[in-house]
Amino acid sequence: MRKIFFILPLLLFLSCSSPKWVLTEMKGSKIALDASTEAIADESFKSFLSPYKQQLDAKMDQVIGYVEQDMRAHKPESLLSNWSADVYLKRAAASLGEPVDVAIVNLGGLRTQIPKGNFTVRKVFELMPFENELVILWLKGSDLNDLLQYFAGIGGQGVGGLTLEIRNGKAATIRIGGKALEMEKHYIIATNDYLAEGNDYMTALTKHVKRVNTGILIRDMLRDFVVAETAAGRNINAKLEGRIVNHDK
Numbered sequence: 001m002r003k004i005f006f007i008l009p010l011l012l013f014l015s016c017s018s019p020k021w022v023l024t025e026m027k028g029s030k031i032a033l034d035a036s037t038e039a040i041a042d043e044s045f046k047s048f049l050s051p052y053k054q055q056l057d058a059k060m061d062q063v064i065g066y067v068e069q070d071m072r073a074h075k076p077e078s079l080l081s082n083w084s085a086d087v088y089l090k091r092a093a094a095s096l097g098e099p100v101d102v103a104i105v106n107l108g109g110l111r112t113q114i115p116k117g118n119f120t121v122r123k124v125f126e127l128m129p130f131e132n133e134l135v136i137l138w139l140k141g142s143d144l145n146d147l148l149q150y151f152a153g154i155g156g157q158g159v160g161g162l163t164l165e166i167r168n169g170k171a172a173t174i175r176i177g178g179k180a181l182e183m184e185k186h187y188i189i190a191t192n193d194y195l196a197e198g199n200d201y202m203t204a205l206t207k208h209v210k211r212v213n214t215g216i217l218i219r220d221m222l223r224d225f226v227v228a229e230t231a232a233g234r235n236i237n238a239k240l241e242g243r244i245v246n247h248d249k
Contacts, residue, residue, distance in 0.1 A: 059121060060120065060121050060122035060125065061120055061121070061122055062120060062121050063118045063119065063120055064119055064120065064121060064124075064223065064226050064227050064230060065118075065119035065226040065227070065229060065230040065235065065236050066117070066118060066119060066230070066235045066236065067114050067115070067116055067117060067118075067119050067235065067236045067237075068116065068235045068236065068237045069116050069237070069238075070113065070114070070115050070116050071083060071113060071114040071238055072113035072114070073107045073110040073113070073158065074107070075107065075154075075155040075156035075157070075244075075246075076155055076156030076166065076244040076245065076246040077156060077240055077241075077242070077243050077244045077245075078107070078158070078240075079238040079239070079240065080110055080113065080114060080238070081105050081107055081110065081157075081158030081159075082158075082160065082238050082239070082240065082241065082243065083236070083237075083238035084105045084110060084158060084222070085103040085104075085105045085158050085159055085160030085161075086103070086160050086238075087221060087222055087225045088103035088104075088105060088134065088160060088190040088191070088221075089102075089103045089160045089161055089190055090225070091134060091190075091216065091221045091224075091225065092134060092136050092188075092190035092214070093190075095134070095136070095214045095216065096136055096188070096212070098188075099188075100136065100161070100188045100189070100190045101161050101162075101176055101177060101187040101188045101189065102144070102159065102160065102161040102162050102176060102187055102188070102189050102190070103158075103159065103160035103161055103189070103190040103191065104147070104157070104158070104159060104189060104190070104191040104195060104202070104205070105157070105158030105159070105160070105191070105192075106157060106158065106192075106194070106195055106200050106202075107156075107157060107158050108200065109128070109130070109132070109192070109194065110127060110128075110158070111126060111127060111128065111129055112126040112127050114127065114236075119226055119236055121223065124219055124222055124223045124226070125219065127219075127222065128218050128219040128222060129219075130194070130218075130219075131217060131219075132192040132193055132194050132217070132218045132219075133192065133193050133213065133214060133215060133216055133217050133218065134190065134191075134192060134214045134216040134217075134218060134221055135190075135191055135192060135193045135195075135196040135211060135212065135213055135214065136188060136189065136190055136211070136212040136214065137188070137189040137191065137196060137205060137208040137210070137211050137212075138186050138187070138188055138189070138208055138209050138210040138211075139186065139187055139189050139204070139205065139207065139208050139209070140183075140184070140185075140186055140187075140207070140209065141181055141182045141183040141184060141185045141186070141187060142183040142184070143204045143205075143207045143208075144176075144181065144187055144189070144204070145171070145174065145181060145183065146204040147202060147204035147205065148162075148164055148171040148174055148181075149170060149171050150201065150202070150204065151164075151171065151244070152164070152166045152169060152170050152171035153169055153170075155246060156244045156246065157244075159243055159244065160190075160243070161176065161177060162174065162175060162176045162177075162181075162243065163175045163241075163242060163243050163244070163245075164243075164244055164245075165244075165245045165246075165247060166244065166245065166246040166247060166248055167247050167248065168248065169248065186209060189205070189208075191205065192218055193213065196208070196211065
């Protein structure tokens with residue numbers, strides 16, 4: 001019986017004394033994740049991570065191609081945006097099984113420049129660190145015109161498959177595949193899911209009459225293109241073609 005009398009008071013004590021925690025204050029500070037953090041890094045944890053870092057670096061530093069000239073993104077037309085847009089066109093056409101008319105690439109989505117020299121896997125991740133995927137849209141000519149008028153107002157964007165001139169802040173002489181833009185025609189557009197949702201003020205893209213999500217990551221698409229070009233004995237190259245000519249400057 002002594003054991004019973006001992007256990008019961010103990011259970012009653014524990015059941016009545018369970019603490020109830022209440023958050024009364026919260027503080028935070030920002031720690032820069034750059035070279036300055038090396039001084040406060042935990043050496044034992046660094047040692048633990050070291051073999052994994054070495055494996056990752058070996059994969060990221062793998063050379064998959066060669067770039068013949070420096071490529072960066074800028075308005076109204078750039079080597080990097082032209083190259084990217086052309087990859088969009090080719091991959092979308094291969095996925096769809098038919099030609100694609102236009103590619104739309106946001107300059108802000110190209111997060112680094114590609115210098116002349118070896119093209120590594122790391123550079124692909126730096127260029128496209130997001131999980132965006134290739135999307136194919138069917139867009140009426142009048143809505144495409146609205147989009148290009150917006151482009152003219154901001155001085156340009158990344159495009160493929162079309163040419164236009166900017167005069168007095170307006171898009172003029174718009175040609176798709178060498179032919180004048182037709183307002184009632186439906187054009188096939190290759191872009192990414194971020195823009196297809198109307199982001200970066202590209203709301204005209206949300207007016208599509210049909211949409212296909214390919215499931216192909218833009219990063220993988222760019223990497224696979226470089227690998228394929230290298231396997232075919234070709235370097236990575238691009239040229240300015242007058243896709244967007246700004247007469248206002």
